[in-house]
Amino acid sequence: MKTRVIAVVMAATIGAGTATAFAATLGIGSWHLWTGSQTLTKGTCTLTAASAITDTYVTETATGSSFGSSATLSVRADLGARAWSFLCFNLSTCAIPTSGGADTATLKLVVKTPATNSRTLTLTPVLATWGGTLTAVQAFALPFGPAPTTTFATGTTSGATLSIPVTIDVDALIKNPSANFGWRIDDEGSTALANLTVFNSVEATTTSLRPQLVINYEK
DSSP: OHHHHHHHHHHHHHHHHHHHHHHHHOOOOOOOOOOSOOOOOOOEEESSSGGGEEEEEEEEGGHHHHHHOSSEEEEETTTSSSSEEEEEEEEGGGGGOTTOOOOOOEEEEEEEOOOOOOOOOEEEEESOOOOOOOOHHHHHHTOSSSSSSEEEEOSTTTOOOEEOHHHHHHHHHOOGGGGOOOOEEOOSSSSOOOOOOOEEOTTOSSSSGGGGEEEEOOO
């Protein structure tokens, strides 16, 4: 009987040691191991209402002008005629607690007028506040993230919906809402002619054409 008890204790000890060693290979401490159960509440929030979105674009051809009321968003690479677009979504509309997180988050844009050839655009976090009255002079002075969130291809199809993954950014902003200043979209590619890409903005009269942020979350 004693031998059997000792064997059970040794097995339990070895099992615990193996789990800890496995955790170490993943770069996590043994205190992260969870042996109980937890029920997570999952949901989906789609932000598309005008009250939840601020967007605009700026252009070097009109450095002092703002286009926050425009039904379109422009992105262009030409030096001297560059155009950047800006979008920011009010995540508080989703009512996700700061203890929650994004399983997936997707930014959706509808192409109104594509460039002649497909362009690769860059999405970068903005690090300071801005609004619909933003001008090019102000935009070029804004701080941006040290690295882009992602790049994406525009294609050449008018009316196409582009789905852009932004999960890492949105997950971080759920935990730190005060850091939410949205994104800049710019074209860092060649300055070949006819490189202007135009998207529908939140001012589009048809809701399905507006920018959307779709968040699948847990809390």
